[in-house]
Amino acid sequence: MTEKLYEQDAFLRDFEGAVLSCAQGKKGYDIVLDRTAFYPEGGGQPWDTGTLGGVEVLEVHSRDGEIVHTCGGPLEPGQTVSGSIHWERRFDLMQQHSGEHILSGLAHARWGCDNVGFHMGAELTTVDFNVELTQEDLVWLEGEANRYIWENHPIQITYPTREELSRITYRSKKEIDGQVRLVAFPGADWCACCGTHVNASGQVGLIKLLSVQKFRDGVRIELVCGGRAARYVNHILAQNTQVSRLLSAKAFETGAAVERLLAESEALKSQVMSLEDRRFAALAGERAGAGDVLLFEDGLSPDGLRRLCDAILHTCGGRCACFSGTDGQGYKYAMGLLEGDLREFNRSMTQALNGRGGGKPNFVQGSVQASRAEIEEFFS
Numbered sequence: 001m002t003e004k005l006y007e008q009d010a011f012l013r014d015f016e017g018a019v020l021s022c023a024q025g026k027k028g029y030d031i032v033l034d035r036t037a038f039y040p041e042g043g044g045q046p047w048d049t050g051t052l053g054g055v056e057v058l059e060v061h062s063r064d065g066e067i068v069h070t071c072g073g074p075l076e077p078g079q080t081v082s083g084s085i086h087w088e089r090r091f092d093l094m095q096q097h098s099g100e101h102i103l104s105g106l107a108h109a110r111w112g113c114d115n116v117g118f119h120m121g122a123e124l125t126t127v128d129f130n131v132e133l134t135q136e137d138l139v140w141l142e143g144e145a146n147r148y149i150w151e152n153h154p155i156q157i158t159y160p161t162r163e164e165l166s167r168i169t170y171r172s173k174k175e176i177d178g179q180v181r182l183v184a185f186p187g188a189d190w191c192a193c194c195g196t197h198v199n200a201s202g203q204v205g206l207i208k209l210l211s212v213q214k215f216r217d218g219v220r221i222e223l224v225c226g227g228r229a230a231r232y233v234n235h236i237l238a239q240n241t242q243v244s245r246l247l248s249a250k251a252f253e254t255g256a257a258v259e260r261l262l263a264e265s266e267a268l269k270s271q272v273m274s275l276e277d278r279r280f281a282a283l284a285g286e287r288a289g290a291g292d293v294l295l296f297e298d299g300l301s302p303d304g305l306r307r308l309c310d311a312i313l314h315t316c317g318g319r320c321a322c323f324s325g326t327d328g329q330g331y332k333y334a335m336g337l338l339e340g341d342l343r344e345f346n347r348s349m350t351q352a353l354n355g356r357g358g359g360k361p362n363f364v365q366g367s368v369q370a371s372r373a374e375i376e377e378f379f380s
Helices: 087-111 135-150 226-247 251-286 302-316 343-352 372-379
Strands: 014-024 029-033 050-052 055-063 066-071 080-085 115-120 125-129 156-158 182-185 189-192 207-215 218-225 291-296 317-326 330-336 355-360 363-368
Touching (some): 087 135, 087 182, 087 189, 343 355
Parallel strands (some): 291 317
Antiparallel strands (some): 050 055, 050 080, 115 125, 317 330, 355 363
16 A cells, blocks of 8 residues: 555655556556655546656555656666655645635535536536526625635645544535545635645635536536636736727726627628629629629628629529638639529539539539639630
């Protein structure tokens, strides 16, 4: 059994341990020590990284009571080696894990919901609750969690006897055989947990809830804590500052400025569409009774191409093919035939002109990577 130093002191960064075994595995060398400060993956918390005897630690897992360090190189059994935890990563994970405890404990106390899923990713942490929560609930939860953090409660870790445990109400996702390790955030959470945590709630710094979505019978919440939360807020601030400058709006008025800009954009789009429709009607009138039509028109969107093709299709009396683009960037197209099937013709065209597209039997759209001359030659 490996002695788990991380359970005794989560802030231990450097230690020494004797190498009990070393065997080459699929991902590197699997090394077991008599004692370790490296936390193995488990309970939603990723493994620690760092070095052992100068060798990089790639992964850490718990197997049959032993902590197995998968390393980039071998270590000689019997020797004592120095281990060093990648502290920035470890402390970040401690902040995320502790923040989750506070959030889950407060949610359980207020709504009776259980944490049924927990994952710490490289950027975000997700927590799944088995009760649906409203936006108002989440505002309250975030506020209460941060109030608790700023009150800087000391965290307590205990190993109660079975008799003592029977008198304690605590959260646990499964039945635990043997000694139970209780992690207490007094006033917020009591939970059976083997992970690493901060010493006091103030070290979490900040909790920020980013999103919530329906998940099974409850919700999935995305959040960031501590340093991640600070980086997230700084990034959002930088983006808002840029928007503020571009729109000449005050920092707290960017939303209203964007709404005005969108309204102006919609008005301009409506004007452009009206002008396009007049142009399309004129082009359709010029080609009345012309039979098959091949037309190039600059600056059209896929929707504009569709509307142009539809307008001419109802006057020309044949097949209509409209293209918009440049020789360097390729061309978008819309093609129709009121009574007929264009699918085989469209397949031949896209094959010959390095394109792709499809649609209904009598109307297709897509793009080609060819020059105007090549398109004209194909249609000729």
